[in-house]
Amino acid sequence: MIRVFNLEMSNIFRFLGVLILFTNTIVFGQNQPKNINADFSNVTVTNFVEHIAKSVPYQFFYDSRATDTLKITVKGVYPSLRSLLEKAFEQTDLEFAITPKNKVIITQNIAIKTELPLGFFDIGNYQEEKIDVVSFNFEQQEKEEKLQFAVENKLFNIGRKTSSITSGSANLAGHVRDANSGEAVVGAVVYVLNPTISVTTDQFGYYSITLPKGRHELKIKYFGMKETQRQIMLYDDGKLNINLYEDVIALKAVVIEADKDLNISSNQMGLNKLDMATLKQVPTVLGERDVVKIALTLPGVQSVGEGASGFNVRGGAVDQNLVTINNAAVYNSAHFFGFFSVFNPDVIKSVDLYKSGIPAQYGGRISSIFNVKTRDGNKKNFTGAGGISPITGRFTLEGPIVKDQTSFILGLRSTYSNWLIRQVPDANIKNSKAFFHDISGKISHKLGEKDDIYLSTYYSKDGFKLFSDSVYRYKNFNTSLQWKHIFNNQFYAVLGAIYSDYNYSLSNESNALSAFNLSYGIKDTNFKLDFSYFPKSEHKIDFGISSIYYQLKPGDYSTLGDSSVIIPVHLEPEKGIESAIYAGNEIDLNKRLKVYFGLRYSLYQYLGPQTDFIYPKNLPRTISNITDTVFYDKNDIIKTYHGPEYRASARFNLNSNSSIKFSFNRMRQYIHMLSNTAAVSPTDTWKLSDSHLRPQVGDQISLGYYRNFQKYPVELSVEAYYKKIKDIVDFKGGAKLLLNEHIETDLINGEGKAYGIEFLLKRKHGKLNGWISYTYARTFIRSVEGIPEEEINGGEFFNANYDKPHSLNIIANYKINRRLDFSANLVYSTGRPVTFPVSKYFLGETERIYYSNRNEFRVPDYIRLDLSMQVEGNHKVEKPMHSSWSFSLYNVLGRKNVYSIYFQSQGSRVKGYKLSVFGSAIPTVTYNFRF
Secondary structure (H helix, E strand, O other): OEEEOOOOOOHHHHHHHHHHHHHOOOOOOOOOOOOEEEEEEEEEHHHHHHHHHOOOOOEEEEOHHHHOOOEEEEEEEEOOHHHHHHHHHOOOOEEEEEOOOOEEEEEEOOOOOOOOOOOOOOOOOOOOOOOOHHHOOOOOHHHHHHHHHHHHOOEEEEOOOOOOOOOOEEEEEEEEEEOOOOOEOOOOEEEEEOOEEEEEOOOOOEEEEEEEOEEEEEEEEOOOEOOEEEEEEEOOOEEOOEEEOEOOOOOOOOOOOOOOOHHHHOOOOOEEEEOHHHHHHOOOHHHOOOHHHHHOOOOOEEOOOOOOEOOEEOOOOHHHEEEEEOOEEOOOOEEHHHOEEOOOHHHEEEEEEEOOOOOOOOOOOOOEEEEEEEOOOOOOOOEEEEEEOOOEEEEEEEEEEEOOOEEEEEEEEEEOHHHHHOOOOOHHHHOOEEEEEEEEEEEEEEOOOOEEEEEEEEEEEEEEEOOOOOEEEEEEEEEEEEEEEEEEOOEEEEEEEEEEEEEEEEEEOOOOOOOEEEEEEEEEEEEEEEEEEEEEOOEEEEEEEEEEEEEEEEEEEEEOOOOOOOOOEEOOOEEEEEEEEEEEEEEEOOOOEEEEEEEEEEEEEEEOOEEEEEOOOOOOOOHHHOOEEEEEOOOOEEEEEEEEEEEEEEEEEEEOOEEEEEEEEEEEEOEEEEOOOOOEOOOOEEEEOOOOOOOEEEEEEEEEEEEEEOOOOEEEEEEEEEEEEEEEEEEOOOOOOOOOOOHHHHEEEEEEEEEEEEEEEEEOOOOEEEEEEEEEEEEEEEEOOOOHHHOOHHHOOEEOOOOOOEEEEEEEEEEOOOOEEEEEEEEEEOOOEEOOEEEEEEEOOEEEEEEOOOOOEEOOOEEEEEEEEEEEOOOOOOOOOEEEEEEEEEOOOOOOOEEEEEEEEEOOEEEEEEEEOOOOOEEEEEEEEEO
16 A cells, blocks of 8 residues: 655644654554565656555655656665665665654655654753663563664754754764673774765774764664664764664674675775674584684685694794784683684684784784784673583673673683593503693773773683603783773774783603703783874874883703702893884775875884804804804893884775775784794794894785675675795704704794785675685795805795695585574695605714705695584573583594604614594584573
8 A cells, every 4th residue: 555645845744744644544564574575677766666565564655746757776685674765765865764653754855753752852962872771671672672763763962952053074973882781892884874974993892983064864783783773963073872782693694794895895905803703603623612713714824734823824924923812912822732722712802813904003023913802891780601511611700890880701711631631541641631721801991981991811821741751831921901091082092001921831850860840931011002083984093102021031941859960051031122103094085995004113122131142244153153252231232123114005996896905014023933843832932033133024915806796695805915024034954942042053034925815705694604715825935144054945945834825614504593503614725844854874884864855745635524513592581591502523524634744764764654633533512501
């Protein structure tokens, strides 16, 4: 049924007439179809409405005389009538309103309201949504929808209300938060359609958008939350805080980016955002959700093998990635031989992985930034979550200390693997030990409208003893204090004080005469001040300063017990200061072109006390070639390095569905990990740049193409890159890296190059969803000392330890219903390079082994298939506890993927043996709960 209502009257009578009509019209059914098929090409509004009215239970009211010249073109499948009408009318001057009683009112130029908004007669600067969200049970869909409808149809006056709207623009700012917990929503998109202006919330959930003064419909969306809108009348600068409600999605998707258009519209390339809410759908070994393992399924991110600690990004070494938790550096990000990461999944809010186009505020590493942020804690109610798997148990508690003002979150994890190890019949394994535990905590406090304070801390301890009497222990501790101050809507600052401490020890007291303890430690203290300024919605400026004070204890080898007769070794401590100043400018030049320019200038000083050995320039650095020794006192400047770090990127929209992006960044790295193994081990050490070891400098250029397919919820991205690294750290053959008082004699300054192309195809929604990533990448290094004795492979480029040309990951999820879904993970990669012994020979009367060129061969290719099933409990609202079960089968094919190859001499022959971490399928059952 279609009713044509004459709307040619004064505005007030139009408004009141519609209200009267609402109360006297027969109500249609309340349920609309889930999807509406539309296929209209250049049809009149009347024809369009007549056709739609036949398939939906709505009445339409409009003036046919005002719309008889307008034509509608719209095609596709739409989840709601509102989304269809928004698309159909976006190129016209038509407005529409939908009433709670299934009436649709179509007007021209002026949007009408279906009821008098709350606070209609209020005058003043409305700054907050005055809705008592706590009084409702938000798990009840009906009440939640009523609340959202009320706030979406309220008119918010921003700025002091005047009798008329003046010309010009005004700024609207505020925070977007989760309505249930009060936590900040990071990456939410806040936008208007006419004119098209959009911004995203930052790490604090803060947005700042500049709009023309007048009436606007502000839209807010974020994956996993219900899309909402606010009716605003913008008189002048003001604030509006917005609450989002959790969306119960029947077909939950594994999502990497929050917004479906962000990959097209954003200027950032080489950035992956991991969604914590959906990590449970990716199968992992031993039942523990792990953000690092999920990152390894993304293009351009690899590891050297099964269970290896760390990761390699676009041809970079493990130490070339800056891994942080709440801005505090993490120097060893692995638990339990690399099978678990140090990040507790229950406390994580977001993870940003920057592979290219790195903004100017980040520095210190040349390959990537892996930035983990933890949640602030529930500001409204006490809640908890946890899980039990065959290896680990975890528990998280959060809640308000002062409601709506101060909150906390505390996460605990531990392993009971020692109990399981003792059940193994093999005597060697039975006497082994392995354990870890960690604690994550955060307190968030709102001082007032303009000030927030965040205090976070992390502590972990690991220990193991395998097949020997040597005991390994290592600890991580870091803490950060951040103070955010808002000067005005367009300008705020964050002051941070950050501390990180990592240390390990290796001890053996099986023999009292040779009992020893080896220890190592690194600390850094970081102060930083960051400013963000938003002149306009299309323009953002960031600038700031930072300074990091490094303190390294390179190694102490001491006696253990009174009977030990070993000779102690105490290496001199190292100190250094890395400071930087930066500025970045991002601006939309027009609707198609967006650019970013940034400059970071870093200054590094290597400090005493220290003993510096002098070597001749054209001879190998050996102890016998030392020509002089220089002693430096405390805080003397031994060596200074500095230089600019350029950052630039651009995005050009080809159309509404596709764009191309370009980026260039130069990074400097003043701290390096010393390891002559392919994988990270607990006994790896870090070394500061000094008079012999120069800082690494990396230049990367990237080009990408991005496309969203309208017919299907599928995204495609293709990124190509080329990277050149100067003064990469390499090692001589047979280098001694532990307890070496002349470590510079075993280090070589080299150069590296890496290039590749990455493909990512994602389907976010539907019963079947997931992604396919493929990477072709090459990484080469060579020595550049110019001294024949120190050249590797004759000074030619050779494969890096982590060079793996082909990498394919397929993640597929199939959701049967809200309680049951299946997931599969298929992984393939080229085997990593290795060096083989190729023959034996005699020199004099001594038998020696002749090795191939470094990294001339490869281990076999890596293939693995994992499966998992998630079973949710029932969804009754009033249950005191909600639970779920996760069943996973890791390495379904039982393939013995080769981690490394080792060799043994047997008579006149050298035989090689393959070492595999897993040689069979690993089943795991995990029980998860929340309350």
